[in-house]
Amino acid sequence: MNLINYFSKRKKIVDDALDKLLTSDKKDKAQSCNSDSALNSRTLYEAVRYSVFAGGKRIRPILMMAACEAVAGELGDVLVPACAIEMIHTYSLIHDDLPAMDDDALRRGKPTCHKAYGEATAILAGDALLTEAFAVVSSEEFVKKVKPEIAISVVRGIATAAGYKGMVLGQMIDMEMQGGDIDFARLEYLHIHKTGALLLACVKVGATIGGATKGQLCQLIKYGECIGLAFQIADDILDVVGDSKVIGKEAGMDSKHGKITYPKVVGLHEAKNIAEGLISSALESIKDFGKEADPLRRIARFIIEREK
Amino acid sequence: MNLINYFSKRKKIVDDALDKLLTSDKKDKAQSCNSDSALNSRTLYEAVRYSVFAGGKRIRPILMMAACEAVAGELGDVLVPACAIEMIHTYSLIHDDLPAMDDDALRRGKPTCHKAYGEATAILAGDALLTEAFAVVSSEEFVKKVKPEIAISVVRGIATAAGYKGMVLGQMIDMEMQGGDIDFARLEYLHIHKTGALLLACVKVGATIGGATKGQLCQLIKYGECIGLAFQIADDILDVVGDSKVIGKEAGMDSKHGKITYPKVVGLHEAKNIAEGLISSALESIKDFGKEADPLRRIARFIIEREK
Secondary structure (H helix, E strand, O other), X not given: OOHHHHHHHHHHHHHHHHHHHOOOOOOOHHHHOOHHHHHHHHHHHHHHHHHHOOOOOOHHHHHHHHHHHHOOOOHHHHHHHHHHHHHHHHHHHXXXXXXXXXXXXXXXXXXXXXXXXXXHHHHHHHHHHHXXXXXXXXXXXXXXXXXXXXXXXHHHHHHHHHOOOOHHHHHHHHHHHOOOOOOXXXXXXXXXXXXXXXXHHHHHHHHHHHOOOHHHHHHHHHHHHHHHHHHHHHHHHHHHHOOHHHHOOOOOHHHHOOOOOHHHHHOHHHHHHHHHHHHXXXXXXXXXXOHHHHHHHHHHHHHHHOOO | OOXXXXXXXXXHHHHHHHHHHOOOOOOOHHHHOOHHHHHXXXXXXXXXXXXHOOOOOOHHHHHHHHHHHHOOOOHHHHHHHHHHHHHHHHHHHHHHHOOOOOOOOEEOOEEOHHHHHOHHHHHHHHHHHHHHHHHHHOOHHHHHHHOHHHHHHHHHHHHHHHOOOOXXXXXXXXXXXXXXXXXXXXXXXXXXXXXXXXXXXXXHHHHHHHOOOHHHHHHHHHHHHHHHHHHHHHHHHHHHHOOHHHHOOOOOHHHHOOOOOHXXXXXXXXXXXXXXXXXXXXXXXXXXXXHHHHHHHHHHHHHHHOOO
């Protein structure tokens, strides 16, 4: 299995699906109204697409697809929620980059949304993407494909992971902890919420749609928890050792913002050890799975070996 | 039927339900972690509750309940989505008040969320409320009560109305049209999206959960479209003739922001006429309904007679 090839093929599938989902419907009122109104509405639409197609790795949707495959599920069933997760990830980056938040000028090597379109549009583009994520997983087409009880469980899984007891809580703690005291328990708690919750949701949703048994789901949840935490530790490490040109944003920003990171709390060497340990645990959790879980295994290794 | 009494009783029901839904679950990790982390997470939770309980009229949830009653539905079934709509309304106000948006210091007579908690927290509190709205209408408890196919249609109805082809689009056009040329078609288009979409969703969701027939739904949709537009026209009028102390925010802000409003485009007198006409049409649409639709009728009149 060639990982670069695998990622690039999967990324293409996700990009095509996102492209179809994020169209300005020609039949809707925005177009039937007079041309000026249609023109007005285009800015929001362009800002949304600018951020979604800014060159993301699509790790989350690819992970969701891999979890679905690991339980021999249908890939086509998972594509819409995979896109929804990417919309939510993108919204979180847009809002995170705002001047009142991390105040970042670059994201994936391009100006951040508010730098390109202004703050008001960036706030609304984030709001639009978050809402649209729930619109696509409740669309009649998707519900017909997976059945209402599965679709509503997808909504629940995504909303819980992204909300104020999940990702948004993580972002809040992240803001509040800047320049604060170092504390390992708080650090882990922060990372699990800020990044881990959404990655875990990818695994859970993918496995559920794929028809995982209770036992399989349990093992995959353990896998998801481990790689979720490892992912943010790897991000912390990249901010220290990464090349700005490769990671597509300014390196060293965590330190500049006084953020509490694994390298800061336990040192770079130990941070790497912890991340390695988590990946080993992730792999151990899915040892009963056969070849169909190989993509999950490769994704786990990729998470700590990536350069951006 | 005493409207003040009716509103105050209904408001109490909604407030109690929101209070229960927006608790920080004592069993969740935020509390089991060390005390400092729990303390950190409280700011977000407090900002969310500050804005939700800042004294809103609860028009949207009360409207949803009234639509459910009009088709002889169970009030208890509609309470959770009614709260979800109020969460979405509140998030939209929090983000709308931000410095990069309308830059408002007062809302319902109290400091706006960002004035009380800072911009970063206000952005996240808005994000949290929007996400939580979808969490509550997909919760196991609610799904069990109304069945998965109804719950997922509620998600779809709310997401479509609130998203980038609905309310968020309206807010975007509102921002872009400030100081722009006057154009009646654009103005109506703006109002229908900015305010009308969510009010219409209240009527649709309430009627659907209540078990409306296709014919009933059709009549109620017409009602919802009319009162939705009338509501925003009434808001425009209040910004001109209202008393800041009564409306709870600074009057005259639309004019100050160069916003395109009905009084500006057609004059105050004609704006009132249009709003009156819409309310008559709304009442006409539901003329076949009996006494059970009286709350809808009273709400329609209240929308243009209110002083805040």
